[in-house]
Amino acid sequence: MSDTLQLVPGNSLITATAEEGRQLAIKLSRLIIKATQPDAALRERLRPIYAEDAAMLIAIGQTVATEFATIAAANNYWR
Amino acid sequence: MSDTLQLVPGNSLITATAEEGRQLAIKLSRLIIKATQPDAALRERLRPIYAEDAAMLIAIGQTVATEFATIAAANNYWR
């Protein structure tokens, strides 16, 4: 893990809207991949592999859904 | 991620019924795939791959179940 990589943009799970919560969920999931594989060139080579693979796209969706569950609870579901 | 793609239709997790909650869960899971792979033609080529593969259909079901858990909690389970 890079010591300087920020893992939570704005250091908060609180967002104004559900839409922004969803965007944050995507960012959180991408930042873990960045922390695990800090080499930007290598990540760039991996990108078409998962973005063109149906099973990996589904798996990304599962991860974002899990991140979003936490963010939604943090925001009391924007009720 | 496309900056203009709306990730949460209506920008709310609140739905009138459980049925609509389930429809929203399906939409949320599809919109993450759309955000990760914005190329519509490529997504169209992937569609028969996952829609005719038993393991991928099950994995889609798992993702929708996770999205629905959040939506159901947001709606206090439509009790």
Place this chain on the structure above:
Amino acid sequence: MSDTLQLVPGNSLITATAEEGRQLAIKLSRLIIKATQPDAALRERLRPIYAEDAAMLIAIGQTVATEFATIAAANNYWR
């Protein structure tokens, strides 16, 4: 997704018993597969593939467990 397919039988997560909650969890998970792959003949061809594959049977169990967690919470665990 078929516009006319009902995704939540009875449009409610509330069931009289845990047993009925479990049956509902199975139904919910199957209806997502039906929504994703509306072709009945194709689903019929896929059925022996997952019903005779140990890994897929386990994955179906994982999905049902996730659906059931939501239904059980909705019913306050039938306490």
Place this chain on the structure above:
Amino acid sequence: MSDTLQLVPGNSLITATAEEGRQLAIKLSRLIIKATQPDAALRERLRPIYAEDAAMLIAIGQTVATEFATIAAANNYWR
């Protein structure tokens, strides 16, 4: 799904102890496999496949963990 198969033994998630809760989690996960593949002889043939495969044993553990989370919440964690 067999109409007569009982999916929740005793039709209750409440158990006297955490140990019994864990046993119930195992039973619930097995009964979903039984409901999905009602043919006992076929299930018997599948058994060595998953019981001797490291990845499938881990996947079974994941499913039981998810079932147990629900049972534990139902029992207020036997506190």
Place this chain on the structure above:
Amino acid sequence: MSDTLQLVPGNSLITATAEEGRQLAIKLSRLIIKATQPDAALRERLRPIYAEDAAMLIAIGQTVATEFATIAAANNYWR
């Protein structure tokens, strides 16, 4: 499942510390594998398979994380 195998050491989810909670999560996940595959010699043969396989190590981590979520909730997060 062995009738005599104890699935929850001490028959309780309550631990003094988060560290002990984590140890319990590891034990719970291993005991499910033991219950599913009671043959010690066979489990021993499987051990290097998963302990030297990156994907399986990650999957074990996922299972332990799920068990730990339950234990942490049971202990009110040791707050």
Place this chain on the structure above:
Amino acid sequence: MSDTLQLVPGNSLITATAEEGRQLAIKLSRLIIKATQPDAALRERLRPIYAEDAAMLIAIGQTVATEFATIAAANNYWR
């Protein structure tokens, strides 16, 4: 599992910020791998395997998301 390996740094799930919570989630998930495979040289050989594999990077993200859900709840989401 090594008896002396500390599985929860600081023996607490409480962190000052969401950012630190995220760092803890990464650490917890790595320490389970360390507990399961105590051989440092072997773990080092596995590292490029998962860090250069798109599917494994996604799976790591799923595990960290699950650990983070627990940590975030423990900290009342840093609200």
